[in-house]
Amino acid sequence: MTLSMRPIGKAEWSSWNTLDEEAFGIAVPEHRQELFRRIVEFDRSLGVFDGDLLVGTAAALSFSMNVPGGPIPVGGVTAVGVLPSHRRRGILSSLMTRQLSDLYERGEAVAALYAAEAAIYGRYGYGRAADNLLFRIPTAKAAFTRNAPVDPTLRLRIVKPADARSVFEKIYDSAFEERPGLYDRPAARWDAVLSDHESDQGGAGPLRAVVAEDDGGPRGYALFRIKASFDDHDLPAGELRLKELFGLDPAAYALLWRHVLDRDLVSHVFAPSRPADDPLIHLLAEPRALHALWLDDLWIRVVDVERALPARRYSAPVDVVIEVEDTVCPWNARRWRLTADPSGARCAPSEDPADLTLPVSVLGAAYLGGRPLAALLAAGVVRESRAGALRELSTAMSWGPAPWAGLVF
Ligand SMILES: CC(C)(COP(=O)(O)OP(=O)(O)OC[C@H]1O[C@@H](n2cnc3c(N)ncnc32)[C@H](O)[C@@H]1OP(=O)(O)O)[C@@H](O)C(=O)NCCC(=O)NCCS
Structure with missing residues (x-):
């Protein structure tokens, strides 16, 4: 078997799809293939070929992703698959290694991905940076607490999603910089979000939308x-499947959730991906009714420690020497001094003794601000040589609200 690796050409799109369908064991309807083709950057794709046969793929998308302090360029890793006939021969490893070095050369200091299985990417230095919660809420148990916010100036407007796209875009653009993990949505991404082909519906009918607004304009939407x-x-047993819900303020948020939970003939609301700090947790009088399932959302890879660590903001002062272990990206494997406070950060190579020793995946897990490091110390993943150094770093890297992207790419 002689393997070679190169970007996948536009003319090879159908081979790419065939591989995807085989690797994931799915059939991708043509319109979905087309939506994805418009998102893919072919020059940022990688294919492994066995002779002429495409046997492995990975791609990177150019994102502007919000991190603590604001958006930065991030490589969004996607379309990772290996033909089942060629699995477990190191093809994924070769793709990941090459992709990370391409990202580094390109100056993209951070990579992000959604994992099909959580066990896959830790070995390549990705850390679980964001969680999401899956809710299955019986509407009969979904009363709000008495102190839920109410704004009498707010009203709801049922809209056709296709007619209200500019409203969604405007609200999302305002919400985007509020939460680490959210990423920008060019037109092709919105086309995919709002796609309403029969095969998108999963037997649950057309996409529906409601907008919360006042005389000043829209303040949130739910899809x-x-x-x-x-x-x-013969009792109503409808299921409402929530796709998105963004509110720009607490009252709009609460009203949209109220609408979702109060739709007639609906006995359950299924919300497959909500942020770990969804305010709904505090709005429900009986939060056990969420029936929440805890899942991994974004995985983050610090590709270039020296550039990535100063690219975000810090909540508190920190001055630590970190020994980073990184066998996949050897340029990171050394001691770094991180000096930061809420006004800015510096990261430089250091010859001083390490205060902390950690695998690079820990920096990825903490990068978006939602992963306290103490548990990783307890698990033995991080080693502390100066007492208190871990708490210092953990406090400085923590951020709110909780990171979450909520939309698989
Ligand atoms: C996951 C997948 C890409 C792995 O590709 P592969 O070429 O078989 O992987 P490699 O041979 O390079 O494996 C490298 C290492 O990862 C491990 N590994 C691979 N897939 C794994 C999985 N799903 N779970 C846990 N470990 C996995 C291998 O055992 C190997 O471990 P080792 O280095 O200790 O020997 C491939 O099985 C696939 O396409 N799966 C279906 C689609 C999918 O899940 N894609 C990922 C989307 S995010």
């Missing part, structure tokens, strides 16, 4: 589908 049904006793 969802409803799978209507009745149980054996």
Whole structure:
């Protein structure tokens, strides 16, 4: 088997799809293929070929992703797959190694991805940086607490998603910089979000939307589908499947959730990906009714320690020497002094003794501000040589709100 690696050409798009369908064991409808083709940057793709046969792929998308302090360029890793006939021969490892070195050469200091399985990417230095919660809420148990915010100037407007796209875009653009992990959405991404082909519907009917607004304009929106049904006793058993919900202030947020939870003939709301600090947790009088499942959202890879660490903001002063272990990106494997406070940060090579020793995946896990480091110390993943250094770094890197992207790329 002689393997070679190079970017995938536009003319090879159908081979790329065939590989994807085989690797993931799925059938991708043509319109979905087309939506993805418009998002893909072919010059940032990598294909492994066995002779002429495409047997492995990985791609990077150019994102502007919000991190603590504001958006930075991030490589969004996607379309990772290996033909089942060629699995477990090191093809993924060769793709990941080459991709990380390409990102480094390009000056992209941080990479992000969603993992099909959480066990795959830690070995390449990715750390679990963001979590999401899956909710399955019985609407009968979904009353709010008495102190839920109410704004009488707010009203709801049912809209057709295709007609209100500019409203969604405006609200998302305002929400985007509020939460680490959210990334920019060019037109092709919105096309995918709002795609409403029968195969997008999963048997739950058309995409529906509601906007919360006042005389000053829109303050939030929710996108969802409803799978209507009745149980054996002819009682309503509809399921509302929430796709997105963004509110620009607490009252708009609460009103949109109220609408979602109060739709007639709906007995359950299924919300497959919500942020770990979703305010709904505090709005429900009975938060056990969330039936929350805790899942991994974004995985972050610090590609270039020297550039990545100063590219974000810090919550508190910190001055630590970190010994970074990184076998995949050897340029990171050394001691670094991170000096930061809320006004800015510096990271430079250091010959001083290390205060902390950690695998680069820990920096990725903490990068978006949502992963306290104490548990990693307890798990033995981080070693502390100067007492208190870990707490200092953990406090400085922590940030709110909790990181979350909520939209798989
Ligand atoms: C996951 C996938 C890309 C792995 O490709 P591969 O070429 O078989 O991987 P490699 O041979 O390079 O494996 C490298 C290492 O990762 C491990 N590994 C690979 N896939 C793994 C998985 N799903 N879970 C846990 N470990 C995995 C291998 O055992 C190997 O470990 P080792 O270095 O200790 O021997 C491939 O199996 C695939 O396409 N799966 C279906 C689609 C998918 O899940 N894609 C990822 C989307 S995010």
